[in-house]
């Protein structure tokens with residue numbers, strides 16, 4: 723069975739139709755990459771799937787066979803849908819470890835004592851080769867681009883979502899840092915979990931194998947293919963797809 727099945731999804735923000743009839747199927751274990759020019763609706767799609775209250779969605783989205791659009795954001799998180807924000811907010815005064823503990827409790831629907839959670843966190847950070855002091859910093863306070871991404875990866879490792887959505891995985895990262903993040907991502911993945919990554923660069927596919935690559939334009943998927951499509955896009959831009967698929 724599919725993990726995520728999107729049929730004719732339309733997403734509106736303030737009555738403006740941003741995602742315009744998009745269909746996409748993701749099976750357990752798959753990695754999907756979404757590319758596309760700025761403003762094509764990639765973030766809106768991911769936000770709507772996570773249940774961001776700013777967006778109104780129409781159409782059919784099934785997650786694990788259940789109607790996702792009928793679920794509140796916390797119910798979606800509980801079901802295992804995770805969105806790492808493109809521009810994560812700084813949460814002053816809240817340490818990364820206490821933020822993660824709250825998210826862990828929300829994800830699992832049961833309390834975890836500080837000591838119990840600390841054990842889990844220490845284990846995950848060791849696995850990721852992270853200094854424990856990182857978790858005692860304020861969430862995103864003064865984080866570099868790379869540190870923000872590392873905190874997202876840590877969130878993923880702790881929450882173990884069934885569908886991880888990573889918006890602009892490459893933002894704020896140099897080539898080496900991006901390769902490292904992609905590598906870490908493939909390391910922490912469980913076999914039956916799925917990932918949707920928004921990125922501008924094909925090079926992450928060297929470190930993380932993608933099953934499908936999709937191109938969004940004007941709120942729709944206008945092309946899909948395997949990893950070679952990402953390479954073509956990085957080399958030739960989006961123009962050839964736009965003209966190849968433009969209405970006559």
Ligand code: ADP
Nearest residue numbers: 735736740759760761762763764765766767776
């Ligand atoms: P992408 O992530 O592909 O760059 P976005 O999903 O961020 O694209 O945005 C797609 C379009 O929708 C843009 O024109 C953007 O201005 C518009 N948009 C996104 N969110 C909102 C919102 N909350 N209110 C109004 N317009 C929005």
Ligand code: MG
Nearest residue numbers: 764765766808
């Ligand atoms: Mg975006």
